[in-house]
Amino acid sequence: MVEEIKKEIEKIRKYEFLFSELVKRDFKKKYKRTVLGMFWSILSPLLQLIVMAVVFTRFFGRNTEHYIIYLFSGNLIFSFFKDATNGGMHALMSNANIIKKINVPKYLFMISKEVSSCINFGLTLIIYFIFVAVDGISFSPRFFLLVYPVVCLLIFNIGVGFILSALFVIFKDIQYLYDIFTQLLMYLSAIFYNVSAYSEKIQKLFYCNPVYVYITYFRQVVIGGIVPAWWIHVLCAVYALAVLITGMIIYKKYNYKFMYYI
Amino acid sequence: MKKIELNNISVSYIVGDFTNRGLKDVIIQKLKGTYVQKEFTALDGITFSLDEGELLGVIGTNGAGKSTLCKVISGIMRPTAGTMAVHGNIASLLELGTGFDGDLTVRENTFLRGAMLGYTRDFMNRTYDSIIDFAELKEFENRKFSHLSSGMKSRLAFSIACLVQPEILILDEVLSVGDGGFRKKSEKKMLEIIKSGATTILVSHSLAQIRRMATKVLWIEKGKQIDFGETKEICDKYDEFIKKK
Numbered sequence: 001m002v003e004e005i006k007k008e009i010e011k012i013r014k015y016e017f018l019f020s021e022l023v024k025r026d027f028k029k030k031y032k033r034t035v036l037g038m039f040w041s042i043l044s045p046l047l048q049l050i051v052m053a054v055v056f057t058r059f060f061g062r063n064t065e066h067y068i069i070y071l072f073s074g075n076l077i078f079s080f081f082k083d084a085t086n087g088g089m090h091a092l093m094s095n096a097n098i099i100k101k102i103n104v105p106k107y108l109f110m111i112s113k114e115v116s117s118c119i120n121f122g123l124t125l126i127i128y129f130i131f132v133a134v135d136g137i138s139f140s141p142r143f144f145l146l147v148y149p150v151v152c153l154l155i156f157n158i159g160v161g162f163i164l165s166a167l168f169v170i171f172k173d174i175q176y177l178y179d180i181f182t183q184l185l186m187y188l189s190a191i192f193y194n195v196s197a198y199s200e201k202i203q204k205l206f207y208c209n210p211v212y213v214y215i216t217y218f219r220q221v222v223i224g225g226i227v228p229a230w231w232i233h234v235l236c237a238v239y240a241l242a243v244l245i246t247g248m249i250i251y252k253k254y255n256y257k258f259m260y261y262i
Numbered sequence: 263m264k265k266i267e268l269n270n271i272s273v274s275y276i277v278g279d280f281t282n283r284g285l286k287d288v289i290i291q292k293l294k295g296t297y298v299q300k301e302f303t304a305l306d307g308i309t310f311s312l313d314e315g316e317l318l319g320v321i322g323t324n325g326a327g328k329s330t331l332c333k334v335i336s337g338i339m340r341p342t343a344g345t346m347a348v349h350g351n352i353a354s355l356l357e358l359g360t361g362f363d364g365d366l367t368v369r370e371n372t373f374l375r376g377a378m379l380g381y382t383r384d385f386m387n388r389t390y391d392s393i394i395d396f397a398e399l400k401e402f403e404n405r406k407f408s409h410l411s412s413g414m415k416s417r418l419a420f421s422i423a424c425l426v427q428p429e430i431l432i433l434d435e436v437l438s439v440g441d442g443g444f445r446k447k448s449e450k451k452m453l454e455i456i457k458s459g460a461t462t463i464l465v466s467h468s469l470a471q472i473r474r475m476a477t478k479v480l481w482i483e484k485g486k487q488i489d490f491g492e493t494k495e496i497c498d499k500y501d502e503f504i505k506k507k
């Protein structure tokens with residue numbers, strides 16, 4: 001038993017180097033040969049936010065406090081989710097050349113992608129907090145709670161990445177299907193509107209959408225100024241773990257078969 | 263001690279997915295239970311074993327399954343049937359120069375490749391200079407990888423893969439890397455590793471090379487094992503087979 005644990009630790013240590021190199025590569029590649037480089041991580045969500053704010057404030061902003069932050073919270077979380085899962089889906093196929101020639105654990109490519117989108121998310125998060133301060137919401141120690149939904153979302157993304165990357169190897173159409181799916185999910189995530197316009201029953205249905213749960217956590221902490229209810233905490237973890245476990249099972253079952261396809 | 267043992271190893275690729283057959287048909291067939299995966303058998307019942315320090319030459323015409331065999335032994339691909347045992351750390355050089363990232367610099371690529379081959383960061387920091395020196399790419403260190411010529415690319419790949427002392431070495435058509443000078447150097451390096459007692463698998467179309475270096479020869483044709491045994495005997499048979507064609 002001790003031997004086995006030692007072996008696992010050895011393995012992780014061995015791949016720690018590869019892992020950090022892969023994250024570095026993803027990051028360097030993303031903005032290679034662009035003039036603004038890393039600023040795009042900040043600029044693109046900002047531009048998106050401006051357009052949404054200009055268009056929607058009139059319709060939805062009247063009865064929502066701190067509407068800009070409300071919008072930004074939704075956008076921030078949703079972009080992270082979309083970016084990370086899309087990257088995860090392509091992670092195996094875009095590294096097919098390497099996977100075919102060198103014996104490395106394939107999931108590392110996927111997880112490194114997830115981590116580099118998480119770093120990207122971190123950059124946007126800084127801008128988010130600047131907006132929060134400018135909008136007159138004072139900083140509170142409660143904000144440290146936000147680590148919780150971020151970690152859950154990261155785990156959730158890794159799980160989705162496992163599922164999508166496995167599917168993508170076998171069934172290429174998944175990329176278009178997933179595109180439509182995320183688009184629809186965005187409308188169901190209450191990014192720019194407030195769910196209070198719906199009846200209680202329908203409001204509850206929104207919690208079936210994991211992304212909405214994570215967004216809600218953010219809004220409650222930052223705008224609402226409260227610690228979310230215990231069941232929201234549970235929901236965050238349950239979604240994350242359920243998807244991760246499903247993903248891992250699918251990956252474990254099919255990962256050696258990828259080689260027969262690519 | 264047996265270093266490599268393969269027992270009735272088979273590999274089949276899956277050809278044709280939903281696109282060839284149409285999703286509708288696939289679903290209907292799956293429901294009916296008549297769905298059969300179309301397969302292409304790349305290797306069919308390969309059996310051989312190698313002792314420590316032996317050099318196996320693998321011969322066969324194009325598409326015989328030589329590269330697939332290398333992939334199976336290096337652990338990249340899991341065989342669809344059969345059992346195998348491979349003892350010792352492996353350095354496999356398959357199709358050099360691919361799998362690098364054109365956008366990154368030579369230096370970044372070297373570290374990335376080193377990490378993939380399972381080297382530690384310390385090791386890479388220590389040996390980086392000798393890798394670049396061996397590849398004769400010192401002045402290109404900070405160039406983009408895509409700006410290198412294909413010969414330079416394979417030189418770098420070769421240098422990274424060979425600076426360790428592997429117990430098992432797998433060479434897929436790589437002893438013809440780079441220009442004349444480098445070729446000599448790389449062959450010398452290879453011989454050094456082989457002489458130090460590494461078990462080697464060498465895929466080559468040069469029968470002269472196989473005759474010179476191999477202690478055992480495996481001949482495969484269209485995935486099937488034609489023969490395995492002493493170098494001279496099998497090379498002579500193969501020679502005859504080629505002439506008849």
